[in-house]
Amino acid sequence: MGAEESYKSEATNKHVAVIFGVTGLVGKELAKRLISKSQWKVYGVARNPEIIPIKNFNFHFIQCDLRNPSESQKKLSLLRDVTHMFWITWASQYQLDSKDCCEQNKAMMANALNAIVPKAKSLKHVSLQTGMKHYVSLRGPFDDDEVQLRYYNEECQRVNGGYNFYYVLEDLLKERLQSKVAWTVHRPGLLMGSSTRTLYNFMGCLCVYGTISKHLNLPFVFGGTRKCWEEICIDGSDVRLVAEQHIWAATNEKTYSIDGQAFNAINGPSFTWKEIWPALGMKFGVEVVPEEMFSEEFRFSEAMADKEKVWEEIIEKEGLVHTKMEDLANWEFMDVLFRCPVKLVGNRDKTDGLGFIERYKTLDSILYWVESMRDEKLIP
Numbered sequence: 001m002g003a004e005e006s007y008k009s010e011a012t013n014k015h016v017a018v019i020f021g022v023t024g025l026v027g028k029e030l031a032k033r034l035i036s037k038s039q040w041k042v043y044g045v046a047r048n049p050e051i052i053p054i055k056n057f058n059f060h061f062i063q064c065d066l067r068n069p070s071e072s073q074k075k076l077s078l079l080r081d082v083t084h085m086f087w088i089t090w091a092s093q094y095q096l097d098s099k100d101c102c103e104q105n106k107a108m109m110a111n112a113l114n115a116i117v118p119k120a121k122s123l124k125h126v127s128l129q130t131g132m133k134h135y136v137s138l139r140g141p142f143d144d145d146e147v148q149l150r151y152y153n154e155e156c157q158r159v160n161g162g163y164n165f166y167y168v169l170e171d172l173l174k175e176r177l178q179s180k181v182a183w184t185v186h187r188p189g190l191l192m193g194s195s196t197r198t199l200y201n202f203m204g205c206l207c208v209y210g211t212i213s214k215h216l217n218l219p220f221v222f223g224g225t226r227k228c229w230e231e232i233c234i235d236g237s238d239v240r241l242v243a244e245q246h247i248w249a250a251t252n253e254k255t256y257s258i259d260g261q262a263f264n265a266i267n268g269p270s271f272t273w274k275e276i277w278p279a280l281g282m283k284f285g286v287e288v289v290p291e292e293m294f295s296e297e298f299r300f301s302e303a304m305a306d307k308e309k310v311w312e313e314i315i316e317k318e319g320l321v322h323t324k325m326e327d328l329a330n331w332e333f334m335d336v337l338f339r340c341p342v343k344l345v346g347n348r349d350k351t352d353g354l355g356f357i358e359r360y361k362t363l364d365s366i367l368y369w370v371e372s373m374r375d376e377k378l379i380p
Helices: 003-009 025-035 069-076 099-116 165-177 202-216 226-230 239-250 273-284 308-318 331-337 349-353 362-375
Strands: 015-020 040-046 059-063 084-087 125-129 182-188 190-192 236-238 261-265
Touching: 015 025, 025 040, 025 190, 025 239, 069 099, 084 099, 084 239, 099 165, 125 165, 125 239, 165 182, 182 239, 190 202, 190 239, 190 362, 202 273, 202 308, 202 331, 202 362, 226 273, 236 239, 236 362, 239 261, 261 349, 273 362
Parallel strands: 015 040, 015 084, 040 059, 084 125, 125 182, 182 261, 190 236
Antiparallel strands: none
8 A cells, every 4th residue: 555545545543653764673663563552553664675574554664765855755745644753764874973974864854854844734743863972972082081981961062073963963853843843852872672674783793693603603702892891881772662762752741842852762770791791692502601701802893704604504594584694783883882982871860750661671671682583583
C-alpha cells in the first residue's frame, strides 16, 4: 500500500508517526513499539530496506534518499496526516566535526521538513535524536583535565570551535518550526540494540567478534586504553529505553515546549568494561583468562581484517540470516570507542524529575540484545 492510499484509507488513527532512520538501532525499536499500540500508524523512511523487514498493517515503509530534494518532495509530501515526526538518522559520508558533514545533514533534514511541514496541518511534535557528543569535541590535543570524569547535564553550554552537526539540526528545527510545533532533543550514549543498517553498531561488532572468537578458539580480548578499560568512560543506552523516551516526550504535557527541550537518554547506572567483560565472554561461550582480557596493542580492525570468509562459514554452518560482516560490524568504530580520549557520561536528573522511570543496567542490556540477535538468527 502506497503512502497516498494509506492516507486515504486510514485517516482515523489518533497518532501518525513518520520515523526517519527506521532501519537503525532506535528507529527499528521505536517503530515496533508504536505499531504495538492501536492508536498509532507509522511511516518508516530509510534509504535502504531492512534485511528483516517489519510486517504490520499499521506500518508503511518508504524507501527514500533524503539527500535528494526532488525525491524527498515527491515521496514525503503525501504524508499529510502526520502528527509526530521522529528524526533518528544522519549521513556519514563526511568526517564528523566537518563543515561538509554539517551541511549534508542539514540539507537532509531541510528536504524532509520542506516536504512535510507545509502539508501536515496536524503536526504536533518533532523529536530529534543526537547524542552525548553534544557535550564534547573530539578534536585534540587533549590534556589530563579533559579526560576527567564529569557528568554532563542538558544545560551545559555548546562546545566552541570546530563543527558539530547536532547543533546545526537543533538550530534548523528552531528556525523552521517557528514556535508553532513542540520539539524535543534526545541524547543517548553508546546504543545497544539490533540492526543491520547501522554504521556505529556496538552490539553487531561485539556479537560478530564473540562468535568468531568462539569459532576459532581465539582469546576474547578488550583492545583499548587502560583508562577506557578501568574507568567509567561512557554511558550505555538501551534502545528500548531510548525509543520509550521518544514516545514519552512526544506525548507528555510535562515535556511540551515550542521552544524545544533536551533530554539525556541513558540507562542510569555507570559501568566499566573491566567489570563486565568476563560476563560477556561467558555469554559467547569463550574462555576469558584474566591475564589476557586486556591489551593496549590489540586492534579489532587488524585482528578481524581477514575474517570475512570465517563469518561466511559460520553463517552456512549455523543456518543464519545471510549478512556480510560489514552489515553488522565496524571494526574501526570499536578501536575508536575503546580509545576515546574524552569521557561521555551524563546524568538523567531531568528525565527522572519529570517522571520517566525506565532504567537498565548496561550489562543486562548487552545480554538481552545478544539473545535478541540470536532469536533473529543474526548470530548463533
